[in-house]
Amino acid sequence: MNHFSTEYQQQRAWVNINHQALINNVQALKSLLNPHTQLMAVIKADAYGHGAVKVAQTILQSGVDSLAIATLPEGIELREAGIVVPIMILGAINSIEQVKDIVEYNLEPTLCTPHQASIFVETLAQLNATLPVHLKLDTGMSRLGTHWHNAVDFVQYIQQFPQLQLASIYSHLATADDVDTSVTKLQHSRFEEAISALKASGIKIPRLHLANSAGTLLDRTLHYDMVRVGLALYGISPAPHLKDKVKLQPALEVKARITQIKTLSPGTGVSYGHTFKCDRSTTIAVVGIGYADGIPRLLSNKMKVIIRGKFAQQIGNITMDQLMLNVSNFSDLEVGEVVTLLGKEGDLEVTADDWASSIGTISWEILCSFKHRLPRVVI
Structure with missing residues (x-):
């Protein structure tokens, strides 16, 4: 018996995106905000x-008020898809041609320095x-921005130039x-000191925003007129100690299909480098997904997946397009069955946080790593 839907039979691997989870996360996050605070x-x-x-359309x-992206092409893509709300570019734009595109597509840039503003x-x-x-x-990130001491x-x-309308x-x-x-x-x-100095100079204060996902969950005094939420929107807490602040639901699952099943003799090595050798007769399943799809190779011999509501251990080095599982404890598995690499099945769950903690990285990197040769399927 095949334990998978016929809808995805042609896909070797794919990413499920649960848009109801996104909606739930938006509503949960908005419940934390003061009535006047907008959600970007x-x-x-x-x-x-x-x-x-x-995601934007959903x-x-x-209840989301505006959007933020990092690069000009990301903003253009949204405008060409018919998105009309304010879109702020978080990255620094320094070329005349890009400024022209920003005007054409009605995007809202970040200005970090007077020199950039002059362009x-x-x-x-x-x-x-x-x-x-x-x-x-810059109040301490030491990345983009003018030093907070120089805010006034x-x-x-900026206010010398009528072409520049101070939005925030x-x-x-x-x-x-x-x-x-x-x-x-x-x-x-420091942010408060900068704002106080601006007020003392007679400058009319526009909208203010400071909080990212963690700041949004951490403290309402960080919310100001708007919060910029990324990771939490997708259902992952930015830190373990903030998980209880609001109930979030991961919106992304990674699925793949078994492509071959075989039994190996004791002493047989598995995959490049033979980092795993069978100490007994071992049934393995080859799965059609690998590091070219965004599965970190550093997870080799460390990750577990879910099959039929049970965990299976990944073994051997993860390869570009495939990985192997020890399925000796399963019976009657068939080629074509679905494996859950990230996501929930029954009472079991594998999260981006699980992967990140296993290899010493962050869940942001895990989510952003899945390549576009994995189709996105809205569920």
Whole structure:
């Protein structure tokens, strides 16, 4: 008997995206917010591997107010798909041609320095256009942004130019997912000092935002006028100690199909390098998915998958297109049966956090790693 739906019989492997989980996560996150605080959904990197266009279409019907992406092409893709809400570009744009595209596609850039702003002013003047812009202050991330001490000078410089419409001022938290909140508190106080200095200079304060997913879950005083939520939107807590703040549901599952079953004699090595050798007669299943699809090779001999509601151990080095499982404890498995690599089946679950902790990385990287040769299937 084959234990899989005929709908996916032609696929060797695929990614399921549960859009009801996305809707539930949006509603759960909004329940944490003050009434005046908006929810900006971060859908960069193809919505963390979930499919940016379809994710945007779903979450915008569920209470998300605006979107954030990292690169210009990501914003263009959303506009060409008919998305009309405000879209902020988180990355720094420094070329005249890109500025022209931002104007054409009605996107909202982040300005990090006066020099970058001058490129926008020059181009916008040529186009006789205006543009909403978001100013980024560096309060401790040490990445993009003008130093928070220079907030007044930066804003005053921007306000010289009618082409630039100040939409918001923001910063980004570096350690909001840490148990130790001292750095987050320091960044928060620096952000507050910058805003106070702006007010003292007579500058009208636009919208303010500081909190990422961790900051959103951590403390309402970090919420301001808007929060920028990425990882939590997709159902994963940014830190174990924040999991109880709100009930989130992972929206992504990875499935693949068994392509061959064979029995190996004791002493037989499995896969490149023979990092696993059978100590007894062992039945293995070959599965049609590998590191070219986004399964980390570092998970070799460490990961478990779910078949028929039971765990099976992966063995041998994961290869580019395939991996092997020890299925000696299963009976009557057939070629074509579905394996759950990430996701829940019955009472068992394998999460991106499980993979990340096994190989010393973060769940963000796991989600973003799944390649586009894996079809995304909305369930």
